[in-house]
Amino acid sequence: NAGVTQTPKFRILKIGQSMTLQCTQDMNHNYMYWYRQDPGMGLKLIYYSVGAGITDKGEVPNGYNVSRSTTEDFPLRLELAAPSQTSVYFCASSYSGYDYNSPLHFGNGTRLTVT
Amino acid sequence: GENVEQHPSTLSVQEGDSAVIKCTYSDSASNYFPWYKQELGKRPQLIIDIRSNVGEKKDQRIAVTLNKTAKHFSLHITETQPEDSAVYFCAAWGSSGYSTLTFGKGTMLLVSP
Numbered sequence: 747n748a749g750v751t752q753t754p755k756f757r758i759l760k761i762g763q764s765m766t767l768q769c770t771q772d773m774n775h776n777y778m779y780w781y782r783q784d785p786g787m788g789l790k791l792i793y794y795s796v797g798a799g800i801t802d803k804g805e806v807p808n809g810y811n812v813s814r815s816t817t818e819d820f821p822l823r824l825e826l827a828a829p830s831q832t833s834v835y836f837c838a839s840s841y842s843g844y845d846y847n848s849p850l851h852f853g854n855g856t857r858l859t860v861t
Numbered sequence: 862g863e864n865v866e867q868h869p870s871t872l873s874v875q876e877g878d879s880a881v882i883k884c885t886y887s888d889s890a891s892n893y894f895p896w897y898k899q900e901l902g903k904r905p906q907l908i909i910d911i912r913s914n915v916g917e918k919k920d921q922r923i924a925v926t927l928n929k930t931a932k933h934f935s936l937h938i939t940e941t942q943p944e945d946s947a948v949y950f951c952a953a954w955g956s957s958g959y960s961t962l963t964f965g966k967g968t969m970l971l972v973s974p
Contacts (some may be wrong), residue, residue: 777961779961787966787967788950788964788965788966788967789905789950789964791961794961804961836904836905840962847892847893847954847962849895849907849910850895850905850907850962851907852904852905852906853904854903854904855904
C-alpha cells in the first residue's frame with residue numbers, strides 16, 4: 747500500500763493565483779482530513795470528510811474548498827492565494843466510526859509558498 | 862468542542878535521561894488518545910496510542926498513562942537518545958458523534974549527547 751499520497755511536494759504561487767492540492771489514499775479509509783502547519787506551529791484542521799459526498803469545515807476553512815467524490819480522493823482547492831496561506835499542508839486519513847477511532851495516517855505534505 | 866493543552870513547549874534532556882510530556886483535555890467523553898512524533902521536515906507519525914478503557918500502555922522505551930478522572934495523559938520516554946529529538950504532539954478524540962482529533966500545540970524535545 748502506498749498509504750496517503752500528496753502532490754505536488756512543493757509549489758510557489760503568486761498572489762491571486764489558484765491551485766489544487768491533490769490527496770489520495772489506498773487504505774479504504776472513510777475519514778480524510780486537510781491540516782495546515784505554519785513554521786514552528788501545530789496542526790490546524792482546515793476541512794474534513796467522513797465519507798464520499800460529505801465534507802465539513804474545520805478550524806481554519808476560509809480561503810479553501812474541498813470535495814470528496816470518491817473514497818480515495820480528497821483534493822483541496824485554494825482560490826485567490828494570499829501570503830497568509832504560505833504553509834505546509836498535510837492530508838491524512840483514518841478509519842473511524844460513530845464509536846470507534848483509529849490513528850490518522852499522514853501524507854508527506856505539500857510545501858506552499860505564496861509571494 | 863474538545864480542547865487539548867500540552868506542556869512543556871520545549872524540553873531539553875541529556876542522553877539517557879527520561880522525558881515526560883503532559884497533556885490535559887476538556888471533553889470527559891473523549892475515548893482515544895494518540896501521540897505523534899514529527900521530525901524536522903517530515904510528516905507526523907504515530908508512536909503510541911491509548912484508549913479510555915486502559916490506564917497505561919508501554920512499547921519498549923515509550924509509555925503513555927491516562928487518568929480519566931483528572932482528564933490528563935502523559936508520554937514517558939526512558940533512556941532518551943539523540944534520535945528521539947523531534948516535536949511530539951498529543952491528541953484527543955471526543956465521542957460526541959462524528960467528531961475529529963484535536964491536537965495539542967506540540968513539545969519540542971531536544972536530546973543532547
